[in-house]
Amino acid sequence: MLVGITDIWLPPPSQSVDVNGYLPSQLYNLNESKYGTKAQLEDLIDVLHTNGICCMADIVINHRSAYRQDAGGHWNVFEGGTKDERLDWGPWAVVDNDAYDSGGKGHHDTGESYGAAPDLDHTNKRVQDELSDWMNWLRADIGFDGWRFDFVKGYAPRFTKLYCERTLPSFSVGELWTSLKYEDGRPSYDQNGHRQVLCDWIDGTNGLSSAFDFTTKGILQAAVCGELWRLKDPQGKPPGLLGWYPEQAVTFIDNHDTGSTQRHWNFPDDKVMWGYVYILTHPGIPCIFYDHFFSWGFQKQIGELLQLRKRSGVNAGSQIRIEAAEADIYVANIDDKLIVKLGPRYDMGSLVPDASNWKIALSGKDFAIWESKKVRKIITKEEHKEEIAVETPKGSLNILQSSHELKLSGKMSCKTVRRILNEVPDLVPEGNKREDCNLEGKSS
Numbered sequence: 001m002l003v004g005i006t007d008i009w010l011p012p013p014s015q016s017v018d019v020n021g022y023l024p025s026q027l028y029n030l031n032e033s034k035y036g037t038k039a040q041l042e043d044l045i046d047v048l049h050t051n052g053i054c055c056m057a058d059i060v061i062n063h064r065s066a067y068r069q070d071a072g073g074h075w076n077v078f079e080g081g082t083k084d085e086r087l088d089w090g091p092w093a094v095v096d097n098d099a100y101d102s103g104g105k106g107h108h109d110t111g112e113s114y115g116a117a118p119d120l121d122h123t124n125k126r127v128q129d130e131l132s133d134w135m136n137w138l139r140a141d142i143g144f145d146g147w148r149f150d151f152v153k154g155y156a157p158r159f160t161k162l163y164c165e166r167t168l169p170s171f172s173v174g175e176l177w178t179s180l181k182y183e184d185g186r187p188s189y190d191q192n193g194h195r196q197v198l199c200d201w202i203d204g205t206n207g208l209s210s211a212f213d214f215t216t217k218g219i220l221q222a223a224v225c226g227e228l229w230r231l232k233d234p235q236g237k238p239p240g241l242l243g244w245y246p247e248q249a250v251t252f253i254d255n256h257d258t259g260s261t262q263r264h265w266n267f268p269d270d271k272v273m274w275g276y277v278y279i280l281t282h283p284g285i286p287c288i289f290y291d292h293f294f295s296w297g298f299q300k301q302i303g304e305l306l307q308l309r310k311r312s313g314v315n316a317g318s319q320i321r322i323e324a325a326e327a328d329i330y331v332a333n334i335d336d337k338l339i340v341k342l343g344p345r346y347d348m349g350s351l352v353p354d355a356s357n358w359k360i361a362l363s364g365k366d367f368a369i370w371e372s373k374k375v376r377k378i379i380t381k382e383e384h385k386e387e388i389a390v391e392t393p394k395g396s397l398n399i400l401q402s403s404h405e406l407k408l409s410g411k412m413s414c415k416t417v418r419r420i421l422n423e424v425p426d427l428v429p430e431g432n433k434r435e436d437c438n439l440e441g442k443s444s
Helices: 038-050 125-142 157-167 192-204 214-223 269-281 290-295 299-312 381-391 396-401 414-423
Strands: 007-010 054-059 075-077 146-149 172-174 210-212 249-252 285-287 320-326 329-334 338-342 358-364 367-372
Touching: 007 038, 038 054, 038 125, 125 157, 146 157, 157 172, 157 192, 192 210, 192 214, 214 249, 214 269, 269 285, 269 299, 269 338, 269 358, 269 367, 290 299, 299 358, 299 367
Parallel strands: 007 054, 054 146, 146 172, 172 210, 210 249, 249 285
Antiparallel strands: 320 329, 329 338, 338 367, 358 367
């Protein structure tokens, strides 16, 4: 897309007890979502792919709503949404210490309990295998490219690693939302503990998944309210995940939980553009909120910021030098390509960029961005794709070293079989090539 958007995160597509899709039940049933039918979803993905945009599915697998109750009145009998037994589970698939009182008979939960639905036992091999098959079906048959993992604090990060290894997403990000540290009702200056939790989770996935940078969001939305000194940690780095693990930090201003109609921990309305000036000029992988882009009238401003980021070559791993971080002014140099100023102070003193080397690229209420005048190579569309590829989680080639063998079962469509044989043939044992599929053909 010309504006610079490379991926779009779509909501949970499966039939669900709640209208928004976060209490999924029949995972293979894509025709009972408030967002539309399976055919409409496939058409949407085709259009996005035609425009060079990857599609990320919201994967809700920490918990699952049951189809009916067992003889004891517990909601723990599941139906997958197909005519066969795929994802047709019982209490054995639910953890035995579930806060939902589901009568689960599996192992102990490896994370926090969700409470609103039975928590799945991800240590169970059948749960692992059938969820992996379902995700591969979403990729091969429906067309999804990557994943946004919901509520990942509900299960150990090694399972996110496993699902990434088995499904090879083009990009993956986890929602690990925990509370910041507070003092007297305000976020503490030191949030190292909070961002360390995010780093540990990413490491637990072996770097196969990035994480939403909730640390940066929390600090940034406090900083823009007259406390810009918060934007520099004692080591001179950005104070969020962005400062420690930028290539894996998905920065954002708001999402469907914090913004939109819920307005829970939302960014200050009058400072939203400050937020985008920050995340779209800084390292990390920025994520734009649909409402801000399409409903708030910021499409032009955000589009200009995206074009500036692309033109200057700023990326997830860019280097940053923070020149000033005081109550009313923040100035940072990114890769010696951009200089960014936030805050109401207009007297920048010696921090004013040298006009012989820098020119104003964008400006607005209480912010300005200078661009280096040095001649730089124009980034072509193909080269930019390579750059974005660097920003995605590293280590995906480790899939070929996985000990998990893929069974090309009769439950898989031939499209899925062909994709697996094309992408990871080494994982398919000899003698399991599915003779019924015409591997030379195009579809079935």
